[in-house]
Amino acid sequence: MRTCVFVSYDLSAGQDTEKYKNIITEALDVELRSLGLSIVPREEWRDAQEAMELSDEALLSGLNAVSVARRVNSRLAITGFYSVDSDRILVQIKCYNVMQNRLIASFFESGRPGLSLYNLISSAVATMRPKVEEGMNPLPAAERLSDPRLTEVELLSADEGAEVYLNGENLVGSVEEGHLSIYSIKDTDLHIELRKEGFHAGREVIHLGEGIRNEHRVRKMVRETRWASEILYTSGQMLGLGFGLRYYFLPDELFVSVEDYFYVQHSFEVQSQPILHNDIRLLVGRYLFLDPYSPFRFGVSLGLGVILTGFSVPDIPVFTDFYVNVLNGWVELNLDNWILYLRVEGKYGIEAGENLLGGRWHLVADAVPPMTLGVVKKW
Amino acid sequence: MVKTALLALALLIVSLLLVTCGVFSVSPFPANLPFVAAFIDLEDSLDSFLGDRGIAEVDYLFHTIRDDSERDVLFLIVRLKDTGDNKLLVLDTNLELIEELDNRALGNLVLFNSNSVLTPSEREFVVGLEVFDGDSLEYLGNLEDDFVVPVPPDVAAVGFSDNNILVNRNYWTYVEPGTGIHNVDYVDNDWVGGFVSDPNDVIDPRQPIKLTCDRQRQEVVIHFINGNDTELVRYAFLGFENLGPSYPYSSTFSMPGGMITFGGADNPRNSHYTRDGIIIANEDGSMNRYDFSGRKEDEWDLGSGSNYITSFDIDGVFYYYFDFNERRLYKAHTWWD
Numbered sequence: 131m132r133t134c135v136f137v138s139y140d141l142s143a144g145q146d147t148e149k150y151k152n153i154i155t156e157a158l159d160v161e162l163r164s165l166g167l168s169i170v171p172r173e174e175w176r177d178a179q180e181a182m183e184l185s186d187e188a189l190l191s192g193l194n195a196v197s198v199a200r201r202v203n204s205r206l207a208i209t210g211f212y213s214v215d216s217d218r219i220l221v222q223i224k225c226y227n228v229m230q231n232r233l234i235a236s237f238f239e240s241g242r243p244g245l246s247l248y249n250l251i252s253s254a255v256a257t258m259r260p261k262v263e264e265g266m267n268p269l270p271a272a273e274r275l276s277d278p279r280l281t282e283v284e285l286l287s288a289d290e291g292a293e294v295y296l297n298g299e300n301l302v303g304s305v306e307e308g309h310l311s312i313y314s315i316k317d318t319d320l321h322i323e324l325r326k327e328g329f330h331a332g333r334e335v336i337h338l339g340e341g342i343r344n345e346h347r348v349r350k351m352v353r354e355t356r357w358a359s360e361i362l363y364t365s366g367q368m369l370g371l372g373f374g375l376r377y378y379f380l381p382d383e384l385f386v387s388v389e390d391y392f393y394v395q396h397s398f399e400v401q402s403q404p405i406l407h408n409d410i411r412l413l414v415g416r417y418l419f420l421d422p423y424s425p426f427r428f429g430v431s432l433g434l435g436v437i438l439t440g441f442s443v444p445d446i447p448v449f450t451d452f453y454v455n456v457l458n459g460w461v462e463l464n465l466d467n468w469i470l471y472l473r474v475e476g477k478y479g480i481e482a483g484e485n486l487l488g489g490r491w492h493l494v495a496d497a498v499p500p501m502t503l504g505v506v507k508k509w
Numbered sequence: 510m511v512k513t514a515l516l517a518l519a520l521l522i523v524s525l526l527l528v529t530c531g532v533f534s535v536s537p538f539p540a541n542l543p544f545v546a547a548f549i550d551l552e553d554s555l556d557s558f559l560g561d562r563g564i565a566e567v568d569y570l571f572h573t574i575r576d577d578s579e580r581d582v583l584f585l586i587v588r589l590k591d592t593g594d595n596k597l598l599v600l601d602t603n604l605e606l607i608e609e610l611d612n613r614a615l616g617n618l619v620l621f622n623s624n625s626v627l628t629p630s631e632r633e634f635v636v637g638l639e640v641f642d643g644d645s646l647e648y649l650g651n652l653e654d655d656f657v658v659p660v661p662p663d664v665a666a667v668g669f670s671d672n673n674i675l676v677n678r679n680y681w682t683y684v685e686p687g688t689g690i691h692n693v694d695y696v697d698n699d700w701v702g703g704f705v706s707d708p709n710d711v712i713d714p715r716q717p718i719k720l721t722c723d724r725q726r727q728e729v730v731i732h733f734i735n736g737n738d739t740e741l742v743r744y745a746f747l748g749f750e751n752l753g754p755s756y757p758y759s760s761t762f763s764m765p766g767g768m769i770t771f772g773g774a775d776n777p778r779n780s781h782y783t784r785d786g787i788i789i790a791n792e793d794g795s796m797n798r799y800d801f802s803g804r805k806e807d808e809w810d811l812g813s814g815s816n817y818i819t820s821f822d823i824d825g826v827f828y829y830y831f832d833f834n835e836r837r838l839y840k841a842h843t844w845w846d
Contacts, residue, residue, distance in 0.1 A: 366535055397543045399543075399842075400846070401544060401842035402543035403543055405543050443546055446547070446548045486542070487538065492537045495535040
């Protein structure tokens with residue numbers, strides 16, 4: 131079990147007491163290793179400490195110590211201070227459960243500086259040991275076994291390393307090797323929340339049965355999407371295809387997209403010529419109502435665009451139809467890494483430049499707004 | 510997972526049905542665009558003349574006239590209702606603008622190959638009282654000083670010149686204002702006129718508005734307005750120069766009443782004779798084509814959102830349409846095979 135041992139802070143008023151810092155820290159390392167704990171190298175947590183801009187004194191705060199320890203994936207955080215006064219040394223050591231964010235053991239004792247300091251540290255570790263072992267579990271083992279109201283909840287998850295919170299507040303552990311076991315009251319609803327960097331927090335309510343053991347497969351967490359690409363197919367523009375690129379300012383919530391749709395208008399009569407249209411637009415889209423875990427989602431977007439029209443007949447200029455995407459609305463099927471959507475587009479032409487459609491709504495067959503079928507690949 | 514897959518499949522199928530059914534396959538752009546063969550923007554020519562006048566304040570006349578060398582010439586006449594001022598644009602079939610004339614006494618008379626009105630032995634076009642060179646289409650001068658034109662300038666009088674097919678005459682038809690009498694008149698080489706129809710007899714609810722000459726079939730077609738309907742009467746060249754009392758009942762083929770109405774009935778000249786049938790065009794861009802028995806063949810739509818005036822060549826190969834709103838003129842292949 132990874133354990134962070136923060137250097138004991140020197141609160142002594144006099145000088146020449148710095149040497150005890152290393153003595154205490156190294157003694158703690160030795161004693162804790164004898165318990166089977168893995169000590170996080172000092173350089174590793176120092177980097178995290180500097181990144182969080184915390185001083186050594188700040189690490190005396192349990193909250194800060196736990197925060198730094200969490201960043202280096204440590205399960206325990208041990209911090210403390212000492213103070214030397216003439217021929218006495220006062221030592222305080224505290225041990226925190228990082229996942230549960232709570233103090234599980236503490237030691238406060240004085241002794242003589244010198245070789246007896248090693249005995250003092252050894253005594254401290256021996257004193258805290260049972261509480262450390264006990265504190266690593268959500269509930270005391272004895273309670274678990276004896277309390278008939280409790281059930282063991284086995285959470286199965288594919289999201290390795292995800293932290294599991296109860297009621298959105300209390301950290302109860304993290305997923306390791308595909309599972310996490312916790313204890314809770316039988317026949318109740320358990321509100322769990324999974325958190326993992328780069329993923330949307332996943333919330334579930336699990337109803338616990340009467341058995342002594344409940345197994346539940348937690349829904350796979352949804353990765354936060356920043357970029358996505360898409361392929362478009364639009365009514366009234368059947369001889370063509372569109373491509374788009376999205377960037378999400380807020381993952382899976384708010385995005386800006388650039389779309390380009392090229393299509394040919396052709397009657398296939400002998401006397402007709404193909405007309406080439408290219409529709410470029412910039413849209414801002416926002417999802418409404420439902421979170422990224424929902425299989426169906428809704429959204430709206432708006433923006434600006436221009437359709438360039440070229441004739442294959444010489445001497446006819448390229449026409450430009452600028453338009454405002456007043457409002458698009460879409461419904462989508464939201465899969466793991468893919469989205470399939472159907473979008474209704476409200477496009478209103480701007481009377482500017484050499485245009486063909488003029489200042490009016492762009493309608494298919496003069497009756498219905500264009501509809502786009504889109505396939506989105508989330509990156 | 511299975512449920513999700515089924516939902517995905519259902520959504521996909523519905524979506525594909527929606528986007529592939531007929532209505533959804535029609536482009537938002539006008540359906541005639543692929544048929545466009547040439548284009549000219551006439552804003553520069555018309556903007557200063559029209560000012561900020563709306564469509565209702567302007568009359569447009571548009572004719573494609575074929576001369577005896579099988580050349581088509583386009584005449585677009587724009588008339589301001591408030592001032593009576595006219596502007597004429599003369600274009601060739603590539604939509605090259607050949608001539609522009611402002612504020613002339615153009616009237617509605619449009620003739621071609623008018624048998625040497627001003628310059629003997631040369632072919633000329635006449636629009637209203639203005640004369641254009643038959644080859645270069647350049648403006649030559651005004652008839653008024655030299656001839657008394659026997660047709661009131663404000664009546665419809667689109668005619669043709671036989672140019673030696675008959676007896677070197679220029680023909681036109683109109684209803685005499687005030688009397689309701691139908692006239693099919695002519696002038697000869699010396700601009701001396703006469704009557705083809707009996708001037709004293711013919712009073713009919715139908716109003717003749719234009720003559721179309723089909724040299725290939727050796728026929729002359731008279732277009733009539735009859736209420737909101739149009740009727741056409743065909744005559745052989747032979748004997749046309751002296752219809753006499755048989756006018757206008759000879760060889761009549763009539764478009765079915767009630768089926769055909771003109772857009773707003775404000776521009777009844779939008780009936781067009783081609784060898785492939787008769788086209789009745791409305792100002793909103795909708796057009797119907799009929800065969801010579803009056804049966805509807807097909808229909809076409811230039812697209813919504815504007816107003817148009819159209820003109821067809823006699824072969825039925827090309828047509829020309831002027832977009833009032835955008836002030837653009839298009840040449841397009843006809844939509845039928």
